[in-house]
Amino acid sequence: MLRGRPDDTTIAAALALAGQAPSVHNIQPWRWRVDRNAIQLFLDTERALPHTDPDLRDVVISCGAALHHLTVAFAAMGWATVVTRVPDPADPDHLASIRLVAHRATGQDVEMSAMIPRRRTDRRHYTALPLPPGYLGLLSERAAALGAIVRLVDDRARDRLVAAARAAARRHAGDPDYRWELALWSGRHSSDDGVPARNTPAPRSIDDLPARRFVAPGLPDAATEADHADVLVLGTPGDDRAARVRAGEALSSVLLTATNIGLATCPLTEPLELEDQRERIRRGVLNGTAHPQACLRVGWAPDDEDPLPRTPRRAVSDLMVGDRGQRH
Structure with missing residues (x-):
């Protein structure tokens, strides 16, 4: 647990929302470690796609999406994030270090977080209705x-x-x-x-x-x-x-x-x-x-079709690294 920071339940909830991020082929190539003062994001190269994504572009972008989902989730729960990207030059797979600071959640924070479970990748054809101005x-x-x-x-x-x-x-x-x-x-x-x-x-x-x-x-x-x-x-x-x-x-x-x-x-x-x-x-x-x-x-998605089903996600416990996934 992070001392003076969110409790374990809050951290787990935020990590679960982060896991809803889109990733290439839904491989979910991110790993998390909760340290004393920060949450660390790592790229899991064992889940890379060497023939689809040979330079690891897609998987790093996927991890970036999970990082943003995490910051959105924490903001709605009353925690601002201070993100350091690629903090360790000796370890390029260490993609971010996230420190948390208490803040008052805004209406936009809550609204954006509520979109995380609603977002879907919709591969169907879209209708001819004009898109909203602006x-x-x-x-x-x-x-x-x-x-x-x-x-x-x-x-x-x-x-x-x-x-x-x-x-x-x-x-x-x-x-x-x-x-x-x-x-x-x-x-x-x-x-x-x-x-x-x-x-x-x-x-x-x-x-x-x-x-x-x-x-x-x-x-x-x-x-x-x-x-x-x-x-x-x-x-x-x-x-x-x-x-x-x-x-x-x-x-x-x-x-x-x-x-x-x-x-x-x-x-x-x-x-x-x-x-x-x-x-x-x-x-x-x-x-x-x-x-x-x-x-x-x-x-605009077709309005005469059924809602898209949810795409499955891995359990947060399967995505933790360090100390066998135990918080400290």
Whole structure:
């Protein structure tokens, strides 16, 4: 337990909410250690995806999203966070050290925390209803507060993004190691990690942006026309490990904010997993001004479909490291 800090129950509740963060293939690659004066976040490289994410970009971004979920959860419980990113140069897998300071929770703190269990990755097609005016400005503001930019992909840039996404999909389709890794982590029916079959619709050839071809897709998608989502690209000025942690934090903030507005979201990372296509997007979509870290579909979910089922998560006790997971 942290002396003079939250009790064990509060810490466990915040860590459980942090665990609701999205992660590539839902592998949940974060580990936590509760020290005397701080909570430590580590990357679990044993859960890396060498054929999907060879430079560990996706997993670090995923950990950044869990970090932001944690800070949001603590803020709603009356604890502000002071975050030091990549605090130990000798251990690049030590991604953050989080100290806690008592503060008075605001209405926005509580509102954002309430979005954590409501957020879902919605891979279905979005409707043609216009998006709320000003939504992009709000998402951009929330990302900027965490050191990232958000750009709407306009028609001209969309062609370049689509070309990069299709090139990545073609290369992955011809890579048996990538296909094996995707099959290993998808199509699941009873598991506390991976992508469940019930959460993935079948890809459709009429879509310009290709979707990952998860195993045994079981989510109905009754849409009869092409997807009407806006596509956003989130980028950072740098591209070191700390920048990728910040990218994950910003992505989490954007996702929770969009959920609070009522919008559906779906992160897209496949075209950024290949260095040449990532550079293509950096130059062709972001005009070379930032490093792309995630793409994101945003829109209105179909209102005539059933609510999305919850994606499973691992128990907090399975995610602790140090002293055999015991707090001290």
